[in-house]
Amino acid sequence: MIEARKVSMTYPDGTEALKEVSFSVKKGEICSIIGPSGCGKSTLLFIFSGLLKPTGGEVFINGRPVNSPRKDVSLILQDYGLFPWKNVRDNIAVGMKIQGFAENEIEKAVNSLIKKIGLAGFERSYPKQLSGGMRQRVAFARALALKPSIMLMDEPFSSLDALSREKMQDFLIQIWKETSTTIVLVTHNIEEAVLLGKKIVVLTERPGTVKEIVKNEGAARTEYRYEEEYFERCREVRKLIGLKD
Amino acid sequence: MVGRLNGGLSGLSGLGRLNGLNGLNGLKIRGCIFAIVVILVLWAVGASLSSSPALPSPLIVVISFISDLPELIPHMLVSAYRVIYSILLALSFAIPIGLISYKEKIDSIVSPFIYLLYPIPHIVLLPIIILLFGIGDASKIFLISMIVFFQILVTARDAARNVSDYYILSLKSLGASELDVYRHVIFPATLPKILTAMRISIGTAIAVLFFAESFATSSGLGYFILDSWSRADYNSLYSGIISMALLGFSLYLFVEFLEKKFCKWV
Numbered sequence A: 001m002i003e004a005r006k007v008s009m010t011y012p013d014g015t016e017a018l019k020e021v022s023f024s025v026k027k028g029e030i031c032s033i034i035g036p037s038g039c040g041k042s043t044l045l046f047i048f049s050g051l052l053k054p055t056g057g058e059v060f061i062n063g064r065p066v067n068s069p070r071k072d073v074s075l076i077l078q079d080y081g082l083f084p085w086k087n088v089r090d091n092i093a094v095g096m097k098i099q100g101f102a103e104n105e106i107e108k109a110v111n112s113l114i115k116k117i118g119l120a121g122f123e124r125s126y127p128k129q130l131s132g133g134m135r136q137r138v139a140f141a142r143a144l145a146l147k148p149s150i151m152l153m154d155e156p157f158s159s160l161d162a163l164s165r166e167k168m169q170d171f172l173i174q175i176w177k178e179t180s181t182t183i184v185l186v187t188h189n190i191e192e193a194v195l196l197g198k199k200i201v202v203l204t205e206r207p208g209t210v211k212e213i214v215k216n217e218g219a220a221r222t223e224y225r226y227e228e229e230y231f232e233r234c235r236e237v238r239k240l241i242g243l244k245d
Numbered sequence B: 001m002v003g004r005l006n007g008g009l010s011g012l013s014g015l016g017r018l019n020g021l022n023g024l025n026g027l028k029i030r031g032c033i034f035a036i037v038v039i040l041v042l043w044a045v046g047a048s049l050s051s052s053p054a055l056p057s058p059l060i061v062v063i064s065f066i067s068d069l070p071e072l073i074p075h076m077l078v079s080a081y082r083v084i085y086s087i088l089l090a091l092s093f094a095i096p097i098g099l100i101s102y103k104e105k106i107d108s109i110v111s112p113f114i115y116l117l118y119p120i121p122h123i124v125l126l127p128i129i130i131l132l133f134g135i136g137d138a139s140k141i142f143l144i145s146m147i148v149f150f151q152i153l154v155t156a157r158d159a160a161r162n163v164s165d166y167y168i169l170s171l172k173s174l175g176a177s178e179l180d181v182y183r184h185v186i187f188p189a190t191l192p193k194i195l196t197a198m199r200i201s202i203g204t205a206i207a208v209l210f211f212a213e214s215f216a217t218s219s220g221l222g223y224f225i226l227d228s229w230s231r232a233d234y235n236s237l238y239s240g241i242i243s244m245a246l247l248g249f250s251l252y253l254f255v256e257f258l259e260k261k262f263c264k265w266v
Ligand SMILES: Nc1ncnc2c1ncn2[C@@H]1O[C@H](COP(=O)(O)OP(=O)(O)O)[C@@H](O)[C@H]1O
Pocket: A011, A012, A013, A015, A016, A017, A035, A036, A037, A038, A039, A040, A041, A042, A043, A044, A206
C-alpha cells in the first residue's frame, strides 16, 4: 500500500511542482495518474521511489516512510532509463547485479525474461539498435527481474506509435494479471489512464494538486476498450481535465 | 501473445549486417594498403630525385632496419617500458580524479587546479624534474606521465560532468550504491571519450619520450636516433625513426582494440 500524505515539492530554484498531494494506492491495485505536462507527475514518481525528498508531507509504503530507494519498488523512467552502453542482457541484469544476486540466478532469470518479452536473439543488441517498443519491453524486463511488489512507470508508452502502444498496454495488463504487482502509472493520455487505472488520479496544472480521484473498476482488461463504461469514463476524465479553475 | 508482440520486428536484424564490422574492416584494410603504397612511392620518388644520403630509398631503410634490429631491440624495449609505464601511471591518477569530478562538490575543488595547471607547457619543467628526480628513468617517466595525466584528466572530467543525471537516477532507482554508479554509469559512459583522449596522448607521449631521451642517457630510441645523427649514420637514423613510429603505431592499435572491445555501443 502506497500512501501520499500532503506531499509538496518546491525545487531549489523556487519552482513549485506539487502542492499537498494526498491519495493512496491499495496493494495489488493499478492506478493511473493523469495531468497536463509539467504538473509534477514525474516529480511525484521520483518521490514515491525515494529518489527525491519532498519539501513537505510524506510518503508511506506499507506503513513505513520512504526515505531512499526500496528493493521492492521498481521505477521505469520516462524514455525507459536503459543504459546505451549495456546490451539487452546486461540492461536487464543490472538491477539484480546491484542487489547482489548470484550469477547463475541472474542468468536464469534474464534468460526467461528475454523469452517472455519476445526478444530472444537480441541479447547482444544495444538499445539504439532496438525499436521503441522493444526498448520498452527491455525496461519492463529489467523492472520485473527484481520481482517488485510495486512498479512505478513514468509515461511508459508515450513515445510509441498507436499500434505498439496498444500492444504494450495489453502486455502490461497481462503482466499485472500474472504478478498482481501494485502499479502506479503516469500518463498524459486520457484513454490510457482510463484503460489501465482502476483508480485515476487527476492532477491540476502546476503546482499539481489532486483535482479528483475517479473510480474505474472495469479497467485493466483489454476488452474494456470497446465497452460503454470505458467511453463514459473517458468523457468524464476529459471534462475534468478540460475544466480550468 | 509474445509472438504477436514480436511480429514485424524481424526486418531489424538485417540492420546489424549493414553496419557490421566486417565490411568496415575490409574497407579500412584496403584504405591502409593504399595509403602505405602512396607514402612509399612518394618517398622513393623523393629519394631518387634528391639523391642525398639524408633521404635514402625505402628499400635501403628496410634493409638497414632489419640488420640493425639486434642492436635496436634493447632500445625499443627501454622506450616502450618508459612510455607504457608513464601512460599507465597517468591513467591511474587521471581517470579516478576525472570521474569523481562528476560530483559538483569535488569538481569545485578539482577544477581550479586544472584551470591553473593545465595551460602551463609542462615540458619546460624538465630542469626542475631532473633536479628533483635525478637523470634516471624516474624523471623521464614523471615528465611524460605528467603531460599525459593532464590531457586525460581534462577529458575524463568533462566527460564525467556531462553524464546525464537521468542515467544516475535510473541506476539509483535500482538500489545502487555510489560505487555502482561509477561502475555501471560514470565509467562506461565516459570510456569512449577517455579512449579518444588516450589516442591523442600517445602521440604526445612519444614526442615527449624523444625529448626526454635526447640527453643524459645511453638507452632508448631517442638516444639511438640522436646518436646515429651525430655519427651521420643516416641508415641507422632511419631505423630509429621507424622503430619510434612502430612503437606509436602499436600503442595506437592497442587503444583501437580496446575501443572495439568495450565501446561497441557508440
Ligand atoms: N530538477 C528540477 N529543478 C527545477 N525545476 C524542476 C526540476 N525538475 C522538474 N522541474 C519543474 O517542475 C515541474 C514539474 O516537472 P515534472 O514533474 O517533470 O512534470 P511532468 O512529469 O508532469 O511533466 C515543471 O515545471 C518542471 O520544469
